[in-house]
Amino acid sequence: RRIGLPEAIYAPGKAETDLVALIEQSLASGEPTIVTRVERELAERLVDRFDLRPYPALERRAPMVALAGNPVPSSSLERVGLVGILAAGTSDRPVAAEAACVIETLGHRTRFVLDCGVAALARSVRAMEEVADADVVVVVAGFEGALASVVGGSMAQPLIAVPTSTGYGAARGGETALWAMLATCAQGVCVVGVDNGFGAGCAAVRIVGAAGRNA
Amino acid sequence: RRIGLPEAIYAPGKAETDLVALIEQSLASGEPTIVTRVERELAERLVDRFDLRPYPALERRAPMVALAGNPVPSSSLERVGLVGILAAGTSDRPVAAEAACVIETLGHRTRFVLDCGVAALARSVRAMEEVADADVVVVVAGFEGALASVVGGSMAQPLIAVPTSTGYGAARGGETALWAMLATCAQGVCVVGVDNGFGAGCAAVRIVGAAGRNA
Amino acid sequence: RRIGLPEAIYAPGKAETDLVALIEQSLASGEPTIVTRVERELAERLVDRFDLRPYPALERRAPMVALAGNPVPSSSLERVGLVGILAAGTSDRPVAAEAACVIETLGHRTRFVLDCGVAALARSVRAMEEVADADVVVVVAGFEGALASVVGGSMAQPLIAVPTSTGYGAARGGETALWAMLATCAQGVCVVGVDNGFGAGCAAVRIVGAAGRNA
Amino acid sequence: RRIGLPEAIYAPGKAETDLVALIEQSLASGEPTIVTRVERELAERLVDRFDLRPYPALERRAPMVALAGNPVPSSSLERVGLVGILAAGTSDRPVAAEAACVIETLGHRTRFVLDCGVAALARSVRAMEEVADADVVVVVAGFEGALASVVGGSMAQPLIAVPTSTGYGAARGGETALWAMLATCAQGVCVVGVDNGFGAGCAAVRIVGAAGRNA
Amino acid sequence: RRIGLPEAIYAPGKAETDLVALIEQSLASGEPTIVTRVERELAERLVDRFDLRPYPALERRAPMVALAGNPVPSSSLERVGLVGILAAGTSDRPVAAEAACVIETLGHRTRFVLDCGVAALARSVRAMEEVADADVVVVVAGFEGALASVVGGSMAQPLIAVPTSTGYGAARGGETALWAMLATCAQGVCVVGVDNGFGAGCAAVRIVGAAGRNA
Amino acid sequence: RRIGLPEAIYAPGKAETDLVALIEQSLASGEPTIVTRVERELAERLVDRFDLRPYPALERRAPMVALAGNPVPSSSLERVGLVGILAAGTSDRPVAAEAACVIETLGHRTRFVLDCGVAALARSVRAMEEVADADVVVVVAGFEGALASVVGGSMAQPLIAVPTSTGYGAARGGETALWAMLATCAQGVCVVGVDNGFGAGCAAVRIVGAAGRNA
Amino acid sequence: RRIGLPEAIYAPGKAETDLVALIEQSLASGEPTIVTRVERELAERLVDRFDLRPYPALERRAPMVALAGNPVPSSSLERVGLVGILAAGTSDRPVAAEAACVIETLGHRTRFVLDCGVAALARSVRAMEEVADADVVVVVAGFEGALASVVGGSMAQPLIAVPTSTGYGAARGGETALWAMLATCAQGVCVVGVDNGFGAGCAAVRIVGAAGRNA
Amino acid sequence: RRIGLPEAIYAPGKAETDLVALIEQSLASGEPTIVTRVERELAERLVDRFDLRPYPALERRAPMVALAGNPVPSSSLERVGLVGILAAGTSDRPVAAEAACVIETLGHRTRFVLDCGVAALARSVRAMEEVADADVVVVVAGFEGALASVVGGSMAQPLIAVPTSTGYGAARGGETALWAMLATCAQGVCVVGVDNGFGAGCAAVRIVGAAGRNA
Ligand SMILES: Nc1ncnc2c1ncn2[C@@H]1O[C@H](COP(=O)(O)O)[C@@H](O)[C@H]1O
Ligand SMILES: Nc1ncnc2c1ncn2[C@@H]1O[C@H](COP(=O)(O)O)[C@@H](O)[C@H]1O
Ligand SMILES: Nc1ncnc2c1ncn2[C@@H]1O[C@H](COP(=O)(O)O)[C@@H](O)[C@H]1O
Ligand SMILES: Nc1ncnc2c1ncn2[C@@H]1O[C@H](COP(=O)(O)O)[C@@H](O)[C@H]1O
Ligand SMILES: [Mg+2]
Ligand SMILES: [Mg+2]
Numbered sequence A, B, C, D, E, F, G, H: 001r002r003i004g005l006p007e008a009i010y011a012p013g014k015a016e017t018d019l020v021a022l023i024e025q026s027l028a029s030g031e032p033t034i035v036t037r038v039e040r041e042l043a044e045r046l047v048d049r050f051d052l053r054p055y056p057a058l059e060r061r062a063p064m065v066a067l068a069g070n071p072v073p074s075s076s077l078e079r080v081g082l083v084g085i086l087a088a089g090t091s092d093r094p095v096a097a098e099a100a101c102v103i104e105t106l107g108h109r110t111r112f113v114l115d116c117g118v119a120a121l122a123r124s125v126r127a128m129e130e131v132a133d134a135d136v137v138v139v140v141a142g143f144e145g146a147l148a149s150v151v152g153g154s155m156a157q158p159l160i161a162v163p164t165s166t167g168y169g170a171a172r173g174g175e176t177a178l179w180a181m182l183a184t185c186a187q188g189v190c191v192v193g194v195d196n197g198f199g200a201g202c203a204a205v206r207i208v209g210a211a212g213r214n215a
């Protein structure tokens, strides 16, 4: 944790035996341990074997899960931040959960609102009210990612937009949402790569951590 | 007007003498005459010379103007439609005006709301109220074009989205808005090419004209 | 049905048990129920289990099927519209059928012509005659999508073009047809995303529904 | 003329004095001399100075002109071919004329039909009748280039499609037409680069020349 | 065979029973029958069942095979053409064979040279000598497709270039070769879509057929 | 300042008289006034006429300048933040200065290090030491934008990366740096659009402002 | 070995029996034999069967392996070069090993440093020290490829950069690193295609071989 | 010259007074001074004013010129290398000359062959003979860049390929040649950015310099 941020173990392409070895080694180090993009069935086996927390919870049946161990206790932080996480659609849940995984594992709190995309504008408005007291807002959306523009125009907090690969027709695996979020007419929105919930979580922790240092 | 839609004279790349000749010939034919993308100073000369109506009005100082002659009298139509035109920013005015030019020249009515982009969501909501009784809605927006998603999720009318080349940073000359509008999470939004106010106007006339035929 | 359009259940990536639960819940709500992009064998099981109508009919052996339940009775509408659907090739059938599914489930009528692409121009001409009395025309085509240009130049109705991912060599999964349809030299053609039969159906319903409201 | 095809002098980016020197040298060699993409005013000066033939003729006011000297006399050929050239719109004339320039300068004949794009299908059909006896057909079109598909599906001759940079909205400087022509559903259409009338002319000469060799 | 060219049955995505039915129907019609992109094992079964000729021959072990039935007898043609087919690498064989399949099935002759890419320039030169008497040359190449430039600069015949999806690193599934062939510095090369051996074969037949008509 | 962030007046494409009117109106409102991307000579005239501060200072001879009026006094803020701004090359100065303009005009402090790109790694390291106490770091870089990766791996603060259009050969107007910054192997870096110094400044203010609110 | 470089056998898409035959034939020729991109399990079988050396060693569990036989003895060279190979992350090992395979098989030496990406700058610096005496440096990196810039700015040797397909979010299968390396602000870095360890190895051998020739 | 390579002064976008100041300062430092991409008329003025050597020589009338001062005397080097520079067409001269400028200014020799593109293969072959004794070969080519493949397959030296923005139709400002060179079927070719003669020159110097160090 050179700069206070964990290195995650990226599961895709790794054999199960290799993953198990890496997780054992990381848990043994005592450092926060994060494993990302674990397929559900493998996640179930790893949760059974180790003392890891799944994001989202396994009963959500997400196809991809992030796992965390050795969480930083909130009590060890100077200041515990609150990060609001808004996910436009239910398919965006795994990416949003990956961000939550990082933030909570590093000792901060999250508040999560699902299915608040702008196609049902009233739900978007309600979601913004629910996270009105957050220190940072993370917006997770696929298709054209318009939720980032609406939130960015309405809330004053630091806002991190995460484009997802959700969508079809012209969503191009998240590239459409990525460009839309970068080009948003709302001021001061910043963006991470497609499906990069891990990066968004780290960016949020940089911000709430900075606030802690300056408190 | 093979299928009831005018051929427009596209001004860019044509010499002034050629344009003048084409306009004279078109006006003489008695058919609706539309000239698109005329630079402001040239537009002023052409308006002085011919009985043409500028869109937007010349005092708006738009850099590009559409010009119309030989309008179809509304009284000749079975049914006069109303088209709501929403432009996200003031820079989108020339494209929005080009759509209005086609629609009004073919005898229908337009109602125009400017500067109602989602970065100021309350203005977007007010704009939708102003065009609540329209038969068709045309949304004109650059940057990430999020206004189309918000209107598409809130209004039941036929909705034609026009991406514009307005924007910078990641707007890529309108391509970002184009993809975003095609990928919108709102249902049944359809899209024309970048800055193609002429095409949007023709599509709107196809719709209100069809309503007329079926009345 | 906030704005009178159904939310569809998008099948890809959903487990069968999840799909079954979502369909049960939707049918129970009494609202029109639409499931899109269901693989044929799964579609057969779902049709066996629920009272759903497959598009295209199962004997067509399409690899992907849309399913509908709780259709809106035509008798409940002020005016029942007719939508002509032209599919350039037989491989475009599933996308065309998805559009038909939405339109019929919301109580309107469709007339379908298959295999009328411009490589056999006489068939294209005959197809246009067959849908001459439609309120709206939906053109579904892959490869270079030229059928949209030919129909757009010859028919005055509202025209919605749907590019499909059909084709090879330079079809780029539908992107070639998408750009070609957006750039068509025919006037007032509007476009939805690749393979987005659902969006085209919704756009058609917006139009025929509007005609109904104004009748 | 290593392989019987001329090297052309490409005018853009060359100073007038350099061009004059290159033309003098080429004319002196006795070989067919072709200069491409000459701006109109420069073309007028060069035609005044040298015995060159402009394509299109200068009274056509094309912004770009091709110039030819030292034509191969038709009488020197074993067989004089006829190439039909169809240009979708008037803006495509300079590219079509560049093809004609090469073909005629090498001793073959051309027959030219302008403004026969598919937005007015009857004109496309008439144009095909006019070139029914050609040995080769060259189709020149911008926007979505649909004319190539219609001709390719209806005529049995060798067909060379030339995408042009004509168009706006989604024409992307000719790239849309290029991809559409490559993806055409018509069989055996082949394609050259954007605005590459010179290449199309050379390809046509390869074909009619081959016919000559085999006669 | 509206214009003398066959419609091919494109195998990918079609169930074996559907393919069998389509082939039976086509063979019964007496028209030339061509099936493209058949996986090797399926091809073996179809060859066992029907009187079809595989391209390439099955002992070549190509992963994809084209199949032909009801060939046009050469004796029925006014003039039998010869098409030289040069394939840069052994991986390009299936695409080259697809072109040969069309040409031979329509009664013309082919001469085939494999593995003559420019990385071994002497082989390229020898290959050109082997097809020096061909009426048309088809060049099939992946990677950067440089063979088309070398042949185009050295041979005077009509030349059809077919980019293939062979290659890695920067070959981008054939797009690199496609653009390179379109931009070739050799004069009058024309191009079909990626892996489109069928299209190249049809284009070659248009040319040799035209020569026949004019003989 | 709906959400505490100014709307900027974007100068490109606006006539000088229009700009003057917009600036007068904005200054009269008492709100912070920011004008972006003003060409140097025009900037000099506007600075002469109004009480505006240029970024960068006019003696820097930047081709583009941002102008600010009505700054928020630091004394009015709960907490004044410090933003480190690192510019990889001297050509990146105007974009970096635009970020500084926003941040200082809203009452916060900046510390600026120029010409610290990774091609001279020792300078990059020294630059990081100079801004070690900043609350937020903004990295501005063109070419391949590698400075963002080096800073992101070495500093724990919130980090906003701004790709610039500086560079040639393969820089593609900033797109290369944009993608590189989004794909950085450093954790929790977030990104705004190309040359979007204004957006980066707003994002930095969201962060230091949030720290203020929570103090 | 026309020019002293081996032709490699590219394994993907080849049946095991075909591969075995090709390897037997190549080993029998006595020329250096290289097989690239062999899946691990197949590699194990081939190593058991033939006298081939795997890169990386099989206990590294790389998913892809290069295999070499008939190495050129170093004693046969005029001068044995040393190539430093730096791999940014552990996932880049197979590509780096492929380069090592070529270099060592042709008789030169390599020195390998793994996991020295710029996110941990101290490791990058240490890695450069470890290869300070190399004749050539090969840098292998995915994501944004920033290691090439840092090494290129700090070391004077010939530097060959290999982008890899490692990374997610915005890495686009290696295209991001490719563009970044081509646009690097460091002077005189040159680049091969994505994952093209073979090409990088050959380029390194051209350089150390040239040094040998000139010694 | 941290690593023995000069920093160049990149002229585009710099005012003449700024350039003059930068050149004076660089000449005064005694280090090799290189100014790149100077427009011809400005170059003439700077050559008049300072003791700078133009590349290409001014009588070549290149639109862009590189200028050099303070050359490293060859006598100061351990070993003077020879770099062969092959330019496919005359339009590629300025880029080739920029490479020569760097190489000669750092004390090495160049041998230059112009107009040896593969469309006239005999000239390509002759050119390779002329540089057969070079230590390094630089190939400069636009359009599809096929010269790099031919040279790469025939010569054993280190080969640096420079794509240029020369070409039209499908050359896309050099991107086509760039991809083609990266995907070349020849082994061990490496590539720099479009028109990056400076980078190619630096890469060549790294190689001949390394040979010197090892001599
Ligand atoms: N909510 C929005 N959605 C899309 N584009 C917008 C929105 N708000 C502003 N824009 C764009 O921002 C540009 C600049 O605004 P203006 O200065 O008012 O012209 C406009 O041209 C719009 O295209
Ligand atoms: N005229 C046409 N315009 C566009 N696409 C066409 C046309 N004709 C055929 N196609 C496409 O060719 C594909 C193959 O045809 P089929 O074998 O009938 O499915 C179809 O899916 C169509 O999308
Ligand atoms: N059917 C068509 N197919 C392709 N392009 C067309 C077609 N009709 C018109 N165009 C294009 O429309 C442009 C404008 O037409 P014009 O004003 O006649 O030059 C022409 O340059 C053509 O490229
Ligand atoms: N280490 C670096 N990382 C990214 N870009 C750089 C780096 N070093 C220099 N540059 C770019 O090189 C451009 C030219 O440098 P300069 O001439 O100092 O303006 C700058 O604008 C930077 O964007
Ligand atoms: Mg939802
Ligand atoms: Mg505004």
Ligand SMILES: [Mg+2]
Residues within 6 Å of the ligand: C088, C089, C090, C115
């Ligand atoms: Mg069909």
Ligand SMILES: [Mg+2]
Residues within 6 Å of the ligand: D088, D089, D090, D115
């Ligand atoms: Mg016309």
Ligand SMILES: [Mg+2]
Residues within 6 Å of the ligand: E088, E089, E090, E115
């Ligand atoms: Mg081979």
Ligand SMILES: [Mg+2]
Residues within 6 Å of the ligand: F088, F089, F090, F115
């Ligand atoms: Mg600098």
Ligand SMILES: [Mg+2]
Residues within 6 Å of the ligand: G088, G089, G090, G115
């Ligand atoms: Mg690592």
Ligand SMILES: [Mg+2]
Residues within 6 Å of the ligand: H088, H089, H090, H115
């Ligand atoms: Mg030349």
